[in-house]
Amino acid sequence: MAILFGLCAMSCFLYVFSLYYVSGNIDFGIIVITTAGITFLILAFFHKRIFSFIRKRKWLRYLLKVVLVTSIATIVFFEILMYQAQEDPLPNGDVPILVLGAGLINGEPSPTLKRRLNKAYEIYQQNPTTIVTSGGVDYNEEISEGEAMKRYLVTLGVEPADVLVEDKSTSTHENFLFTKELLALSEPNPEIIVITNDFHMFRAKMIGGRVGFTVYAAPSETPTHILVQTHIREYFAIVNSYLFQK
Numbered sequence: 001m002a003i004l005f006g007l008c009a010m011s012c013f014l015y016v017f018s019l020y021y022v023s024g025n026i027d028f029g030i031i032v033i034t035t036a037g038i039t040f041l042i043l044a045f046f047h048k049r050i051f052s053f054i055r056k057r058k059w060l061r062y063l064l065k066v067v068l069v070t071s072i073a074t075i076v077f078f079e080i081l082m083y084q085a086q087e088d089p090l091p092n093g094d095v096p097i098l099v100l101g102a103g104l105i106n107g108e109p110s111p112t113l114k115r116r117l118n119k120a121y122e123i124y125q126q127n128p129t130t131i132v133t134s135g136g137v138d139y140n141e142e143i144s145e146g147e148a149m150k151r152y153l154v155t156l157g158v159e160p161a162d163v164l165v166e167d168k169s170t171s172t173h174e175n176f177l178f179t180k181e182l183l184a185l186s187e188p189n190p191e192i193i194v195i196t197n198d199f200h201m202f203r204a205k206m207i208g209g210r211v212g213f214t215v216y217a218a219p220s221e222t223p224t225h226i227l228v229q230t231h232i233r234e235y236f237a238i239v240n241s242y243l244f245q246k
Contacts, residue, residue, distance in 0.1 A: 005044035012037030019229055029233035078202075078235055085202035088216045091191055094129050095216070096183060100175050100196040100204060101135025101145035109145075109152050115220040116195050117149055121156045123193065123218060131158060132182060134166040134175040172204055173246040176211040189214045197222045199234050203241055 016034050020026065043050065054060050099120045102113035109117060120131055131153060135145025144167035154160050166182050169175045183190075191214045196204050198219040208215040222230055240246075 001047055002044050005040045005047060009037045009040035009044060012040060015228070019226065028236060029229035032232050032236075033229065075235060078238055079231075081238075082199055082202045082234070085205050086198050086217060086219050088218075090123065090193060090218065091216055095191045095193055096130040096132060097123060097193045097195060097218075098132045098134060098175070098179050099149060100172065100194065100200070101133075101149065101169070102197070104138060104141050104143070104145055104148050107141060107143050107148060109148055111223060112197065112226070113145070113149065114152065115223070116197065117152050117156070119195050119218060119220040121153060121158060123195075124153075124158055124162070128159075128162065130162055130164060130183075132164045132166055132179050134169050134179055136168050136170050136174075171246065172200075172207050173211070176208045176213060180211060180213070188212070191216065193218050195220060197230070199227075199230050203234065203238055207241060207246070 012033050016030055016037065019030055019033075054064065097120050099116050102116060103110040104113070124131060133146040133149035133153070135149065137144045144165070146165040146167040150160070150163045150165050153163055164182055166175070166178045169178050179192075180190075189212060192208070193216045194201070194204050194208060195218050199222055201217045201219045205215045205217060
């Protein structure tokens with residue numbers, strides 16, 4: 001048992017190291033995985049004492065079972081919602097495209113963000129329309145995500161005049177809120193094509209609907225190596241969005 005917990009701890013730490021090596025950023029997903037690694041490490045050394053302590057307390061065994069079952073049920077439920085929210089048939093006509101930010105690395109779009117921008121360009125090629133690049137200035141960057149995203153799209157071939165930069169937002173809720181102000185949309189429930197990663201699309205559509213948009217999903221694929229990290233982070237983000245309506 002000690003070897004099993006030790007291997008689990010090592011796997012968590014190696015995964016966190018690889019994520020940080022690639023992105024250089026520490027986010028909530030990385031913190032959760034690191035915490036799991038520390039927990040497995042403690043269990044590797046003290047599992048006999050911990051399990052003995054739990055066995056002697058019926059209420060604690062019951063509580064842990066409730067937490068485990070609730071967690072598994074919630075994860076499965078959220079995964080179903082996230083899967084069902086992916087990709088809609090795109091509308092006809094001049095419907096603007098909103099690209100949600102996903103972080104910069106040294107002033108350049110991260111690999112995840114480039115996938116979103118490539119998706120936007122793919123749709124733009126089929127039907128040229130206004131593209132809104134939404135994202136503020138990160139604490140360690142000198143340029144906003146919105147501006148960096150515009151520059152990348154222009155290098156792909158998008159007309160600069162077709163890109164509107166929203167550079168104040170710091171959350172998905174603000175992405176939609178400030179975009180609505182930027183576009184000065186007056187009609188009720190205006191249509192918008194939203195590009196974000198597949199795992200994030202359910203929450204994006206939910207928040208976009210609250211702000212007053214009719215959202216059409218055009219998801220980009222998530223790099224395989226960050227799937228676990230992003231899904232862990234998204235579970236907590238969905239709970240937060242349900243609780244605080246943002």
